[in-house]
Amino acid sequence: MRRYILSRLIRWIPSVFVLLLTIYALVFFGAGDPIKLIFLQAPGDVAYDPARVEAIREAAGLNRPFLVQFGDYLANVVQGDFGNSLVSGRSVNSMIQAALPVTLQIGLSAICIVSLLGIALGVIAGLNQNKLLDNVIVGFAMIIWGIPVFVSGPLIIVVLVLGFNQDVPYGWDGLFSPLVLVPLLVLGLNPMALIIRQARAGVLEVLSEDYVRTARAKGIPNLQVVLRHIMRPVLTPVVSQIGLLVIATLNNSILIEKVFGLPGLGRLTETAIKSSDYPVILAIVLIFSVVVMTSNLLVDISYPLLDPRAAAKRTENEE
Amino acid sequence: MTELAIQGPQEDRQISLVQDAFARLAANKLAVLGMILVAVLFIIAAFGPWLTPYDFLDQDLMARNQPPSWNHWFGTDDLGRDILSRVIYGARTAVVVAFSTVFFSLIIGLFIGSIGGYFGGKVDAFVVWLIDITMSVPSLLVVIVINVSLKPSMVNWMDAKFMETGNEFYRNTIWVDFILVFGSMALIKWPKAARIIRGQIMSVRNKNYVLAAEALGVSTPNIIRRYVIPNSIGPVIVYISAALGEAMVLESSFSFLGVGVRPPIPSWGNMISDGLRVWQLYPHVLAAPAAALAVVTIAFSFLGDGLNDALNPRQWK
Numbered sequence: 001m002r003r004y005i006l007s008r009l010i011r012w013i014p015s016v017f018v019l020l021l022t023i024y025a026l027v028f029f030g031a032g033d034p035i036k037l038i039f040l041q042a043p044g045d046v047a048y049d050p051a052r053v054e055a056i057r058e059a060a061g062l063n064r065p066f067l068v069q070f071g072d073y074l075a076n077v078v079q080g081d082f083g084n085s086l087v088s089g090r091s092v093n094s095m096i097q098a099a100l101p102v103t104l105q106i107g108l109s110a111i112c113i114v115s116l117l118g119i120a121l122g123v124i125a126g127l128n129q130n131k132l133l134d135n136v137i138v139g140f141a142m143i144i145w146g147i148p149v150f151v152s153g154p155l156i157i158v159v160l161v162l163g164f165n166q167d168v169p170y171g172w173d174g175l176f177s178p179l180v181l182v183p184l185l186v187l188g189l190n191p192m193a194l195i196i197r198q199a200r201a202g203v204l205e206v207l208s209e210d211y212v213r214t215a216r217a218k219g220i221p222n223l224q225v226v227l228r229h230i231m232r233p234v235l236t237p238v239v240s241q242i243g244l245l246v247i248a249t250l251n252n253s254i255l256i257e258k259v260f261g262l263p264g265l266g267r268l269t270e271t272a273i274k275s276s277d278y279p280v281i282l283a284i285v286l287i288f289s290v291v292v293m294t295s296n297l298l299v300d301i302s303y304p305l306l307d308p309r310a311a312a313k314r315t316e317n318e319e
Numbered sequence: 320m321t322e323l324a325i326q327g328p329q330e331d332r333q334i335s336l337v338q339d340a341f342a343r344l345a346a347n348k349l350a351v352l353g354m355i356l357v358a359v360l361f362i363i364a365a366f367g368p369w370l371t372p373y374d375f376l377d378q379d380l381m382a383r384n385q386p387p388s389w390n391h392w393f394g395t396d397d398l399g400r401d402i403l404s405r406v407i408y409g410a411r412t413a414v415v416v417a418f419s420t421v422f423f424s425l426i427i428g429l430f431i432g433s434i435g436g437y438f439g440g441k442v443d444a445f446v447v448w449l450i451d452i453t454m455s456v457p458s459l460l461v462v463i464v465i466n467v468s469l470k471p472s473m474v475n476w477m478d479a480k481f482m483e484t485g486n487e488f489y490r491n492t493i494w495v496d497f498i499l500v501f502g503s504m505a506l507i508k509w510p511k512a513a514r515i516i517r518g519q520i521m522s523v524r525n526k527n528y529v530l531a532a533e534a535l536g537v538s539t540p541n542i543i544r545r546y547v548i549p550n551s552i553g554p555v556i557v558y559i560s561a562a563l564g565e566a567m568v569l570e571s572s573f574s575f576l577g578v579g580v581r582p583p584i585p586s587w588g589n590m591i592s593d594g595l596r597v598w599q600l601y602p603h604v605l606a607a608p609a610a611a612l613a614v615v616t617i618a619f620s621f622l623g624d625g626l627n628d629a630l631n632p633r634q635w636k
Contacts, residue, residue: 015452023464030468139349142624146617148568150575150588151609154595158602243455251459255572259595269460270576273467285464288457296455 008300012293019289020077024070027278082283087275092283095268100287102172103257103264106184107249113188114195114245119238121192122199123226129204137196145193149252153186153259170261183260191248194241202234236307243296250288340553343629350625356618363407364414371404387603402607405585409608412586413615416501417566421559423505428512435513436520446517450510458507459572465503466578470495493584500579504569508562515558519551526550553630560626564619571612587612 057063076083082092118141125137144152160182173179206212207230215225257266265284272280344350363370395401435446473495480486523529523546532542571588573579580586582593587608594605 011448011451015448015455018452019456023461026464027468030465030472142620143617146564146620147613148572148616150572150591151613154591154598154605155609158598158605162602247455247457250457251572254459255575258576269463273463273576273578276467276471278468281460281464281467285457285460288460289455292455292457296451 004304005301008297012297015293016290019293020074020286021070023282023285024073025066027282028066028069077286082286083279085277085280087277092279095280096265096283096287099263099265099268102262103253103266106180106187106262106264107246107253110184110187110249111242111245113184114192114249115238115242117188118192118195119199119231119234122196122238123203123231123234125196126200126203126207127226129200134200138200141193141196144189145191147190148255149186149190150255150259152190153183153256156182156186157259172262172264179260183256183262186256187249187252190252191245194244194248195238198237198241199234202237203230206230206233233307236303239299239302239306242299243292246292246295250291340629344625347625347628349621350629353618353621353623353625356614357622360410360615360618361414364410367407367411371401371407386601402590402604405590406587406607406611409585409587409590409611410615412580412584413567413570416497416504416570416580417563419497419501420504420508420566420570421562423501424508424562425512425555425559427505427509428514429516431509432513432516433520436517436524439521443517446513450514453507453510456507459569462503462507462569463573463576463578465506466499466573469503470499473499496580496584500570500573501566504566508566508569511562512555512558515554516551519554520547523547523551556630557623557627560619560623564616564623567612567619568616 062069073083080093082096084091085095121137121141125134128134170179212225212229215229216222220228253264254266254269256262257264258270265287268280269284271277272284344354431446431449435443477495526546529542529546532546537545570579571586571591574581574586574588575592577589577592580589582589590608591605591612594601594608598605
């Protein structure tokens with residue numbers, strides 16, 4: 001078990017490193033000179049003076065080779081310092097500290113909703129295979145999955161305002177305020193098809209197993225058969241979807257925070273993109289990637305707890 | 320007579336792979352609906368310029384923000400442009416971007432996936448690692464970073480080229496948008512294709528019928544054509560259908576954020592983002608592109624599911 005976790009960790013570290021290097025190189029070679037960018041974004045009266053630019057570059061250490069600068073950045077990031085914003089000059093850390101909790105709270109709650117509701121609906125659909133209930137659940141999930149959140153979000157607002165004369169749910173007032181309800185539902189329901197599909201397939205696979213038939217034959221009540229014998233093997237394929245789920249939720253939160261006026265990482269991303277604020281964009285990409293990779297790591301680690309056979313098979317495949 | 324009787328069923332069997340799959344697809348009503356909608360989308364995209372009642376850039380400032388009418392079926396936007404025409408041109412944008420993205424990600428995926436599947440061992444382990452990393456990247460953000468960071472240098476390069484050569488081709492930077500959009504999307508989307516192709520190569524390569532054909536001396540191109548492709552094409556077709564839908568959503572997501580295909584070139588994403596500013600007063604500006612995008616993505620997911628059931632019958636067990 002310990003060896004398994006260790007082997008996962010050993011794979012995780014170079015992945016994060018390669019990702020960082022790629023994105024840093026992209027910005028470094030692609031976007032060009034940060035000093036020039038600062039000048040271009042400064043208010044109009046600042047003249048672009050090559051000599052002055054050279055002096056600033058010298059002072060900031062920006063004429064050193066790429067790898068040296070990357071090493072520097074890496075060292076700072078490892079110590080938790082993402083540098084300063086090109087636009088406002090504020091430290092990126094403080095911007096992220098303000099925004100991250102909002103996205104994390106909503107995102108995590110959304111993921112919990114999807115997982116619980118999705119497993120329940122998926123199991124119900126599987127138990128009623130090809131009946132009306134199954135078709136309704138699967139069709140509903142597919143339609144919601146098909147409509148992008150930046151379409152469904154505004155449409156819900158339109159319906160709420162025009163149809164029910166409700167106020168627009170806009171802004172952030174803590175996780176437990178009613179303002180969060182609509183964005184939470186949109187974020188949580190959209191990727192539910194991922195979970196429902198896996199849970200349903202898992203149930204169909206398990207239903208024909210001998211031990212389920214035995215349990216039924218022994219006269220164990222149906223509910224108990226479902227909870228004890230069917231649910232547990234269903235959890236493994238569902239957990240394997242969590243990486244995808246996290247990516248979907250992060251992508252969706254970038255798209256939807258603008259719609260509902262949530263001051264989270266998504267909105268920070270949007271403003272940073274519009275003003276080409278690279279230190280901020282770099283930091284957000286990093287944080288998002290680390291979140292996704294860490295959740296993949298947790299999924300990998302949780303496999304042997306859910307199903308020791310699956311873990312044994314995975315390690316075997318690699319060797 | 321006897322010869323005919325024998326030949327009949329044999330001929331049937333020759334086309335049975337396609338026929339069989341098509342029969343199963345036709346039995347699935349949702350998949351047929353999806354297929355029809357997707358076909359309509361392709362026709363609209365292909366014949367767009369002949370179908371639009373107005374030019375997508377024509378501004379009629381006397382008829383701004385008009386609700387739907389017989390002159391303007393979907394109304395007009397804040398510059399008096401006909402929304403129906405813009406939605407149709409948005410379909411062109413979506414289809415062009417989706418096809419190029421899927422095409423390039425298939426090429427990258429075919430290259431990397433077949434290297435992994437063919438060589439195996441350490442090469443394969445590296446390929447799998449590369450696939451894993453790329454898949455665990457937050458796709459939307461990375462596409463955005465590529466677009467935002469490379470765009471200025473590419474535009475500068477085009478400008479410099481124009482100054483140098485005076486060639487009109489370098490003056491039109493819309494192509495930069497398109498190339499960056501599907502280039503960056505292909506760079507993020509290839510792992511799924513690579514994973515499918517690698518898996519198919521590995522599973523088909525050691526199947527008994529391939530080994531038997533090899534032993535019988537069938538030539539390699541013939542083995543690939545007769546045995547490998549028919550037995551591995553199913554998941555690839557399903558992938559293409561799903562990926563086309565995903566690419567359209569991704570494209571409109573980031574033109575929604577103001578990256579990617581930029582106004583005045585219509586994309587459903589930037590039309591939705593325009594509509595968001597005025598929906599309280601003119602909900603039709605938002606409704607038309609949003610409905611188009613929703614219908615198309617749902618159509619692709621119905622079609623994809625139907626194809627999956629039709630082409631991978633072994634999944635049923």
